[in-house]
Amino acid sequence: MNIEEGLIDIICFFEELFVDYGMNAVAAQYLNLLINLVVLTLIVLGINYLIKNFIIEGFKLFTNKTKTTLDDFLIKSNFPRYVGRFLPLFVVYKLFPLIFSEFPEVLEIFYKLVEIYVIILIVWICRSVLRSTRNYLKTREEFNDKPLESFSQIIMIFIWIIGLMFIFSTLFNRSVLGFAISLGAASAVILLIFKDTILGLVASIQVSVNDIVRIGDWITFEKFGADGTVTEINLATVRVQNWDNTFTTIPTYSLISDSFQNWRGMQESPGRRIKRSVYIKQNSVKFLTSEEIDRLKKIKLIAPYLENRQAEIDKYNESNGTDKSLLINGRNQTNLGIFRKYADSYLHEHSAVHKEMYIIVRHMAPTANGIPLEILCFSKDKRWENFEYISADIFDHLIAAIPYFDLKLFEAPSGDDIRSFLERKSEI
Template sequence: MKEQYQATLAWLQQYPELHTLISLSLLILGAWIANWVVKRILVRGIYRALRSTSIGQDKVLSHSHVVRRLANIVPALILTAGIKVIPHLPEAVVTVVQNVCSAFIILTIALAIAGVLNLINTLYQRRPNAHLKPIKGYIQVVTIVIYAIAAILMVAALIDRSPLILLSGLGAMAAVLMLIFQDTLLSLVASVQISSSDIIRVGDWVEMPQLNADGDVIDIALHTVKVQNFDKTITTIPTKRFISDPFKNWRGMQESGGRRIKRALYLDQTSVHFLNDEEVARLRRFMLLDEYLDRKDQELQDWNTKLAEHGKEAVNTRRITNIGSFRAYVEHYLRHNPNVHQNMTLLVRQLSPTADGLPLEIYCFTNTVAWSAYEGIQSDIFDHLLAILPEFGLRVFQHPSGADMRELRPSLHLTP
């Protein structure tokens, strides 16, 4: 067998091109076999062994390609070592192949490290408080640094020079790099400020009208923040805009447990008047007004008694008004409403009269922050107030409509 091998080798040496071609073919075949063995046998064996453990049953870990990417290094190492023994190859070809394989190995390792970092971010997001301190932006910064170092090492490997030579030239390129990576640096600073100051979190409801963003934050990355608007559209906002531009974060409302109602009823000012005894007696039917009317009646009697002779004239006395009684009724109604948060500010106040009527503002908080429930509670409150308003002799102000003009037309008809 040995003599036959030597005879074959001696015969191939007579044909150097054929010898080189066969040697290259055997090298490539060996690299392919090694790649097949590593991926089909070794890697699969590792995955099957891991499936018997709790780690291997995790879909995120089982679907990661870190091990498969590292397996690509094996054929590259075989090509790097084997190309040197191929006979009759020019030295330049050997150097080029080795340099390309070295660059490929560096790229593979960089991709594997980036895969590990993404895996770390995925596992971190499973923590219940991960949305409070997202690390995705930092992961992306580390990934960029790794790719930058890998690019320098790859270029150094391809040109067969020391990477220190390339690094020494980066000082002169600092200004250019600052210009190129300006957005990245600004986004990095913004991400650090957002994280340290707890400005926004994943899940926060934010509102930025200048960018038509009004919805929930679904992702915070290095360069962008994604907001899912309430119409299910996605608005992508540069991270640095959350530092430079004003925006509203509704997290405080969501954490407080109550959502504010601030709305006014516009009353017709001509319907405001003093109540006579009959009207006061009719208002005593309201359970919520018993205490108010008794207290107010005693207060007015004490006041009017001090007027002596001047108290005989009604214009000098204090009397109960329908709008004051209605304001007291609204406040007591809100105090007894189980859907209104009683430990937060509750006001029923008059605002300055306007051309559209006298605003009676209701300022309170619901005991829920859910949007649909909040709107339902608010609507129920104003449904009741609008319906009960005529009982107090008050009217809601509204501009005349076409129907009002048609009703007015017969009374304005003049006969010749």
């Protein structure tokens, strides 16, 4: 007698016993079936208990002794539990046909359910391995700025598609290839239903391949009111933590369909650009007399420049016999030109300004608000709070220095200015 025959004898034991005691054969058959199902359930629960308390706990003890953290993430994603489910499934697969040997219709359904369960179990195991790998890579510094969430979701979608194809081919008794061909005929409907998911999938691939956005990038997306750091990139959305600590969710597809600003280039460059203007009142610009130039020579930063420049101008005017009874004749220096040189020298001396990058002080086209004098330079420190401090320090100094050159800043008149003007006018 082999093992299978012995199992059949055990399974039919209660049926034969009940018949011997005079029970109806059909009733004895169904009661025996019920007892066998209860016994099978207890066996499965016992195996699950052993797996949970010995195999899984043993795997945990093993992972605690290893140096790598990948196995720790496998524990957290229930990888041992999913693998352990194959053992009770194997027991059920072997015993169930023997219990239902007289019910072929039930067995046909059973085999299909087992195949579907195995497919789902394999998908769960793949998902567990994928999540563990993703979480492990997040702990590695070289992957901190990579959209691992998006990659894992893309792979998981393909795994589920393959799994669903096998499930449907099992349910309808068709080959996977035949099911895939019939699925192609319904592609238009599928594209319509899963339009957003497909767009997100394409966008995620393009964002990753073209390196458009990384985790940790500072982006500005005015359409969605986003201005802050990218904290997460997944298949459907990009999550941005704004500078006021609020969060903005942006559709991933918008990163390739709309325009936004990525500040990564500034963060990777040696310095961060300062570009601001001060507006000079046009009627405060004038030619300087010798006495005024001598007074400005006391300013240390431009003293050598004034000496050399004035000597050059005087030599030119003398050689050309220029009548200097009027300042406009010949070559002359202006207070705005000297202030522009002072601002340039100040920037070159400032310790926080990057000397190997552009330092430009230039006139812009005059406007109704005066003459814009634009300051263009780069700060060495790119951190936002320090950058703002450096910018403020530079312009605090330049604004305070303007009166020393007999220049005036343009400022729109306030209510107090108008009131003072009217009071003076009434006194006259």
